[in-house]
Amino acid sequence: MAHPDDVDFGVAGTVAGWTDRGIEVVYVMVTDGDAGGFDDAVTRKEMAVLRREEQRAAAKCVGVSDVRWLGYSDGQVEATLGLRRDITRVIRQVRPDRVVMPSPERNYERIYPSHPDHRAVGSAALDAVYPDARNPYAFPELLADEGLDAWTAREVWLSGGPVANHYVDITDRFDRKLNALRAHVSQTGHMGDGLAEMLRGWLSANAAEAGLPEGRLAESFQVIDTA
Numbered sequence: 001m002a003h004p005d006d007v008d009f010g011v012a013g014t015v016a017g018w019t020d021r022g023i024e025v026v027y028v029m030v031t032d033g034d035a036g037g038f039d040d041a042v043t044r045k046e047m048a049v050l051r052r053e054e055q056r057a058a059a060k061c062v063g064v065s066d067v068r069w070l071g072y073s074d075g076q077v078e079a080t081l082g083l084r085r086d087i088t089r090v091i092r093q094v095r096p097d098r099v100v101m102p103s104p105e106r107n108y109e110r111i112y113p114s115h116p117d118h119r120a121v122g123s124a125a126l127d128a129v130y131p132d133a134r135n136p137y138a139f140p141e142l143l144a145d146e147g148l149d150a151w152t153a154r155e156v157w158l159s160g161g162p163v164a165n166h167y168v169d170i171t172d173r174f175d176r177k178l179n180a181l182r183a184h185v186s187q188t189g190h191m192g193d194g195l196a197e198m199l200r201g202w203l204s205a206n207a208a209e210a211g212l213p214e215g216r217l218a219e220s221f222q223v224i225d226t227a
Contacts, residue, residue, distance in 0.1 A: 002077060002102060002117035003033040004055035005184040010113070010159035011100055012062050012177040013170025013203075014219050019063030020173075026094050027059055027067040028087070030121050035074035037186040050186055058183035061176050077116070079104075079123035085139045087128035092148035099153045101125040103161025103222065113160025122158065129153050130226050154227040164220035167210035170203065171217045 001007045007015070007027055015025050032048035033055075042050070052069065059067050070086050077083070091099065104122035106114040132138040134152040142148040157166070170177060178196055181188050188195050203217035210218050 001028070002030050002115065002121040003036065003074060004029055004051040005033070005036075005058070005181065005187050006102065006118065007100075008058050008062075008177065008180040008184065010102075011157075011219060012058070012180045013173045013217075014168045014221075015064060016062040016173040016176045017168065017170065025064045025066075026090075026096070027055070027064055028070065028090050029055060029067065030070045030077055030083070030087075031072045031074040031117065032069060033074050033187075038190065039186070042186075047186065051184070054184045054186060058180040061180040061183060062173075075117060077120040079120045079127070083120070083124040084128050084132055085142070087125050088132040088139055089142055089146070089148060091128055091133040091153060092142060092151050095151045097154050098157060099125065099129050099155075100157040100159060100221075103158040103163075105161045105163075107160060107162045109162065110160075118160065122161075126156060129156055152227065154225070156224045156226050158222040158224065159219075161222055163222045164206070164209065166221045166223040167206055167212070167218040168221070169207070169210075169212060169216055169218050171207075171215070174199075174203070174217050 018025055033051035034044045034048040036051060037047050056067055068090060102118035102122040104119050104126060106119065134150050136143060136150040178199065181195060200217065206220040207216040207218040212218055
């Protein structure tokens, strides 16, 4: 994901279900979120440290302990070859079956997921899954210098895009998603009870689109076979 809290807004309920089933989940944050927050008294360097701490705390709420950082500048992410290489490195290190990422497409129905950093990370991550990570001749220095063999991830889950073809019922894990987001105090602390109300609105709409019964809550994705 591009920033701390992105994974929690989009995917935390689904992640909680995976970790409950014993699936290992690794987070990769491209930036430290140093351009976030609302307190002018906090320096950007201090904000970066704070947001790393908040993301680690949020990850624990849904059973994730491995959080990795790429250190790019918040608000300035581009889908460069360097970013593709850095994401490819992590894919080859972790060797995942599934990679979740922001959609590289702009969502005109709900603009907030379409932050330029999100779209840039989605584009670079999708290119890292295919073709980079699986091609031993892409970024050959990863093999020659770091011993990282090629790896094929079997599927990609896009979050926040204009198309959804898969929904995950997270009703029973909503509280854990909410707790994860509340751990991002610098970003959500000012929202109070409005945070839960906002989330329920989004997730109820997803559940309705999925044809789930009234009162259910769902996260939505576009799942792509990349095997």
